[in-house]
Amino acid sequence: MENKTEKDVVLSVKDLRVWFELKKFGFGSSGFVRAVDGVNFDLHNRESIAIVGESGCGKTSLMKTILGLYKPREGSITYLNKNISKFQKSDLKWYSSQVGYVQQDPFDAIAPFMSIRKILEEPLIINGVKNKKEREDRIRNVLDEVRLTPVDDFIEKYPHMLSGGQQQRVVIARAIILQQHLLVADEPVSMLDASVRVEVLRLLEKLQEKYGLAVIYITHDLSTVRYFSERIFVMYAGRLVEKAPVDDLLANPKHPYTIALLTATSEPDAANAKVYKEIPPGEPPSLVHPPPGCRYHERCSKKIEGLCDVKEPSEFDVGNNHLVSCWLYK
Amino acid sequence: MINNKENANKINKNVLSIKNLYLYFKTHAGNVNAVDNVSFDLKKNEAVVVLGESGCGKSSLVKAILRILPRNTSRYDGKIYLGEDETMCMSEEEYRKKIRWKRMSLVSQAAMTSLNPVLKVGSQVIEPLVIGQKMPKDKALDIAKEMFQNVGVPLDFIGRYAFELSGGMRQRVAIAMALITSPDLVILDEPTSALDVLTQCNIMNLLKRIKKEQDASFILVTHDIATSSELATRVVVMYAGEIIESCDADAFFTRPMHPYSQKLMASVPKLHGKDELEFIEGKPPSLIGLKPGCRFAPRCEKRHGNCSQMPPVTGNGDNFVKCWLYVSSKGE
Ligand SMILES: Nc1ncnc2c1ncn2[C@@H]1O[C@H](COP(=O)(O)OP(=O)(O)OP(=O)(O)O)[C@@H](O)[C@H]1O
Ligand SMILES: Nc1ncnc2c1ncn2[C@@H]1O[C@H](COP(=O)(O)OP(=O)(O)OP(=O)(O)O)[C@@H](O)[C@H]1O
Ligand SMILES: [Mg+2]
Ligand SMILES: [Mg+2]
Numbered sequence: 001m002e003n004k005t006e007k008d009v010v011l012s013v014k015d016l017r018v019w020f021e022l023k024k025f026g027f028g029s030s031g032f033v034r035a036v037d038g039v040n041f042d043l044h045n046r047e048s049i050a051i052v053g054e055s056g057c058g059k060t061s062l063m064k065t066i067l068g069l070y071k072p073r074e075g076s077i078t079y080l081n082k083n084i085s086k087f088q089k090s091d092l093k094w095y096s097s098q099v100g101y102v103q104q105d106p107f108d109a110i111a112p113f114m115s116i117r118k119i120l121e122e123p124l125i126i127n128g129v130k131n132k133k134e135r136e137d138r139i140r141n142v143l144d145e146v147r148l149t150p151v152d153d154f155i156e157k158y159p160h161m162l163s164g165g166q167q168q169r170v171v172i173a174r175a176i177i178l179q180q181h182l183l184v185a186d187e188p189v190s191m192l193d194a195s196v197r198v199e200v201l202r203l204l205e206k207l208q209e210k211y212g213l214a215v216i217y218i219t220h221d222l223s224t225v226r227y228f229s230e231r232i233f234v235m236y237a238g239r240l241v242e243k244a245p246v247d248d249l250l251a252n253p254k255h256p257y258t259i260a261l262l263t264a265t266s267e268p269d270a271a272n273a274k275v276y277k278e279i280p281p282g283e284p285p286s287l288v289h290p291p292p293g294c295r296y297h298e299r300c301s302k303k304i305e306g307l308c309d310v311k312e313p314s315e316f317d318v319g320n321n322h323l324v325s326c327w328l329y330k
Numbered sequence: 331m332i333n334n335k336e337n338a339n340k341i342n343k344n345v346l347s348i349k350n351l352y353l354y355f356k357t358h359a360g361n362v363n364a365v366d367n368v369s370f371d372l373k374k375n376e377a378v379v380v381l382g383e384s385g386c387g388k389s390s391l392v393k394a395i396l397r398i399l400p401r402n403t404s405r406y407d408g409k410i411y412l413g414e415d416e417t418m419c420m421s422e423e424e425y426r427k428k429i430r431w432k433r434m435s436l437v438s439q440a441a442m443t444s445l446n447p448v449l450k451v452g453s454q455v456i457e458p459l460v461i462g463q464k465m466p467k468d469k470a471l472d473i474a475k476e477m478f479q480n481v482g483v484p485l486d487f488i489g490r491y492a493f494e495l496s497g498g499m500r501q502r503v504a505i506a507m508a509l510i511t512s513p514d515l516v517i518l519d520e521p522t523s524a525l526d527v528l529t530q531c532n533i534m535n536l537l538k539r540i541k542k543e544q545d546a547s548f549i550l551v552t553h554d555i556a557t558s559s560e561l562a563t564r565v566v567v568m569y570a571g572e573i574i575e576s577c578d579a580d581a582f583f584t585r586p587m588h589p590y591s592q593k594l595m596a597s598v599p600k601l602h603g604k605d606e607l608e609f610i611e612g613k614p615p616s617l618i619g620l621k622p623g624c625r626f627a628p629r630c631e632k633r634h635g636n637c638s639q640m641p642p643v644t645g646n647g648d649n650f651v652k653c654w655l656y657v658s659s660k661g662e
Contacts, residue, residue: 054526163613164384193383193553195597198609220526223556223599227607250601264531266556267600270579273377273561276538279531283496 010182010214011043011066015075018058018065022288033287035061037238039075040315043182048208048215050225050246052261053235054284059218060104062235063184066216067101068092079182097127100175102168102185109171110159116143116170117155123178138177146173146203165196169203176207183208186218201227222265226250231321234258237284237295244322254324256280256300294327302328344411345514345547346372346395351408353394360618361404364390366571368408371648372515377541377548379558379579381594382568383614388551391568392519395549396436397425413514431458435508437501437518445492445500452488455507462511477506481536498529502536509540519551534560555598559583564648567591570615570625574652576645587651590626624654 018036021029035058043049051059064070066077068084077084079095087095103109110119120139129135140151146169148154159167168188175183185204189197205228208215217229225232225246232249234242234257242255253259260280266272280299285291291298297308307327316329353365364387372378380388393399397417399406410417417429435458438444446454455477456470471488478485481502492500501521508516518537522530538561540546552558558565565582567575567590575588586592596608612629615621624630627637636654644656 054528194555194594195383195610198597198599198607202607202609221599222527223601226601227599261527262601264527265601266531266560267602268556268559268583268595268598270559270562270583272559273538273563273579276535277531279528279535283498283529 008044009042010045010047010080012078013039013041013066013075014078015040016062016065016072016077017074018061018070019073020061031288034238034290035287036065036072037287037290039238039240041233041240041243043214043216046208046212046214047231048213048217048229049231049233050217050219050229051233051235051240052219052222052225054220056287057235057284058238058287059235060186063101063186063216063218067099067184068095093127097123097178098181100178100180100183102171102175102183102188104187105191110167110174112159114158115155116148116157116159119159119170120174120177123174127178142173142177145176145207146170148173163196164192165199168192168200172200172203172207176211176213179211180213182214182216184216184218187220188217189224190219190221197224204228222250222261223267234261237290238287239295239325241296241326242322242324244324245320248320248322252322254318254322254329255296255326256302256328257296294325304328343374343413344371345374345376345413346549347409347411348395349409349411351391351394351410352405353390353399353403354405355390355400356402356404357618362617363571363620364617365394366617366620368394368568368571368573370566370573370576372547372549374547375541375545376563377537377550377561378564378566379562380549380551380566380568381553381555381558383553385617386568386614387571387617388553388568389519390571392436392517392549392551395517396430396434397422427462431462431513432511433513434515434517435511435513437504437508437516437521445503447492449491450489451492451495451503454492455488455503455510458507458511473510474506477510478503480540481506481509482532497525498532501525501529501533505533505536509544509546512544513546515547515549517549517551520553521550522557523552523554530557531560537561555594567594570620571617572625572652574626576648576650578649581649587656588626588653589630589632589655624652 016036016039019032019034022031022033024030039062053059061070065072084095117139120142121135124135124138143151143154148166148169189200192200201224207213219225229246232244232246233240234255236257242258253262263277264279282299285295293309293311294313297303304327313325313327315323315325317323318329349369351365351368355362355364368391380391382388395410412429412433417425452471452474455474459465459470459473460467475485478488483499483502483506487495522533541548548561550558550561562579565577565579566573567588569590575591577587586595593608593610599607610629615625622640623638624641627633632655641652641654642657643650643652645651
């Protein structure tokens with residue numbers, strides 16, 4: 001990574017909290033699900049980051065808030081120095097033409113009754129591309145770009161006629177057809193077979209380079225991140241517990257949770273069957289009543305009594321642009 | 331380290347032997363050749379992993395082995411030996427009494443949702459004993475408690491309902507249920523693919539321990555190649571309804587033979603190292619109206635003239651491959 005200055009910042013997330021209210025019957029609330037609870041990061045121009053974490057840690061909630069679909073309870077999100085909470089209707093339209101979204105499940109993402117042409121034409125119409133010929137050209141270009149070729153074979157088809165990998169490419173086509181600057185991809189490959197997964201990851205990588213997109217790639221699979229991202233953020237129970245350049249994080253993980261994730265991630269090796277892996281006990285904590293102190297302390301073999309179970313760790317810089325929220329590094 | 335008891339005469343005995351197994355389904359468009367002339371053996375204490383892309387017939391193979399046949403089955407034949415017993419010719423009655431859940435059990439792809447929502451998990455786990463073997467309930471519950479401890483489910487969960495448990499705990503309950511009769515063979519169809527890595531890792535630790543301590547044999551069906559290496563002693567690769575390679579795990583994860591297996595291995599993302607990931611152009615053939623010849627040939631970079639004909643199986647015993655590249659070399 002070259003020197004990244006403040007000027008390069010595309011997206012800035014500050015002290016973000018996204019809580020969902022648990023409704024009781026009748027009136028009132030019986031608490032909150034603290035899905036995102038104090039998240040900070042900057043994303044730079046042309047930079048691609050990965051957010052890794054287990055199911056339910058708040059990845060999708062964080063993304064949907066960045067997309068403007070959920071309101072933050074606290075904190076702010078600024079895109080090109082504009083606070084997205086303050087957006088008017090016309091700003092929102094502009095914002096949606098800036099940010100592309102590839103969601104977890106391609107089957108949910110596209111309307112089954114629309115042809116591929118219709119699916120891709122919709123965002124163009126909404127964003128005021130009035131000329132039919134121009135729309136058609138852009139649709140054909142983008143299909144070519146995502147390798148749904150020959151284009152004539154695909155443009156009239158309906159989603160159910162496509163394989164999972166092809167459907168996901170339609171979703172990607174839609175996420176870049178307005179020449180977006182930021183792409184948010186939420187588990188774009190987790191529903192796909194190994195080989196198809198590689199194909200889609202390589203496509204995303206190519207598009208990122210070609211158009212200089214900033215990308216947020218969300219995944220629960222650490223083994224796919226290094227093919228595609230410059231920095232990794234590890235998320236646990238609503239917070240980012242470690243942020244580092246990919247190579248540094250994979251070679252030098254600091255947070256005990258990151259270490260556990262790396263240990264648990266298998267590589268194809270027959271020797272695996274001959275050893276047991278050391279894995280922390282238990283499960284992630286409730287987001288309604290998160291434990292005091294570090295949210296990981298109940299599962300952590302290195303916890304410092306009287307500190308980790310009492311006080312939330314601050315973020316420590318261990319050098320090399322590597323930040324970790326863990327008292328072991330104070 | 332896990333040392334398996336080396337017991338020569340046990341090791342050489344086949345727990346399961348499958349010969350020329352077929353399972354076809356009837357549809358409007360024609361017959362789906364989901365399992366198409368499959369043969370392989372499984373020895374005591376082996377864990378055979380069945381790998382392959384979505385739709386290649388893995389779950390159908392499991393159904394065929396366990397005789398769970400859909401209504402539109404149009405062809406089901408071949409030979410399946412469980413130890414000495416030939417199971418395919420047994421009556422349904424005999425099969426249910428002697429085999430299913432007793433000597434062969436299943437942890438299914440949908441185990442997360444297949445636990446009965448209105449039964450407490452304890453009552454559900456003892457079903458194979460109480461209904462299958464007419465064991466008194468209190469005695470069965472004692473065994474269930476032992477089983478729960480074994481798979482790491484806290485004992486007070488025995489009176490809970492499935493929806494009150496996390497996905498990982500539910501999967502452990504399903505495994506407890508599959509093990510409660512100490513079957514000769516446990517078949518697991520994608521047991522961890524819906525789970526998080528840490529939970530998945532815990533379950534794999536559990537399976538390793540059961541394999542070692544109870545001398546159990548496994549068939550593990552999955553498309554997750556990296557995770558499969560946590561248990562595999564042997565790998566069987568399926569493509570378009572056929573087994574195209576069977577290979578010891580040590581050899582497979584370093585030197586797979588079939589061009590398809592090689593491509594599959596090259597598509598596995600790795601945490602470390604700098605290899606470019608590869609993918610396979612094109613897609614698997616439809617299992618309806620299959621063309622003659624090698625089924626992988628249209629996508630194979632190494633195809634040549636012979637490949638328009640069906641390749642023979644070459645190799646010996648448990649290590650074999652179905653590919654023309656291995657045919658001419660003498661002695662093979
Ligand atoms: N709209 C909502 N209302 C209430 N709770 C919600 C809502 N959306 C998410 N949650 C809860 O917030 C927590 C975080 O959910 P989220 O979907 O962000 O997790 P995730 O990291 O994306 O998980 P996965 O990997 O399973 O997709 C979960 O406990 C979830 O149940
Ligand atoms: N009852 C049925 N009738 C018709 N076709 C079926 C039936 N069951 C399965 N098939 C088809 O048979 C083929 C093999 O299906 P199977 O479920 O065995 O695949 P799989 O390898 O387990 O895939 P996955 O990894 O997605 O679970 C698929 O093409 C499937 O659509
Ligand atoms: Mg999610
Ligand atoms: Mg299946």
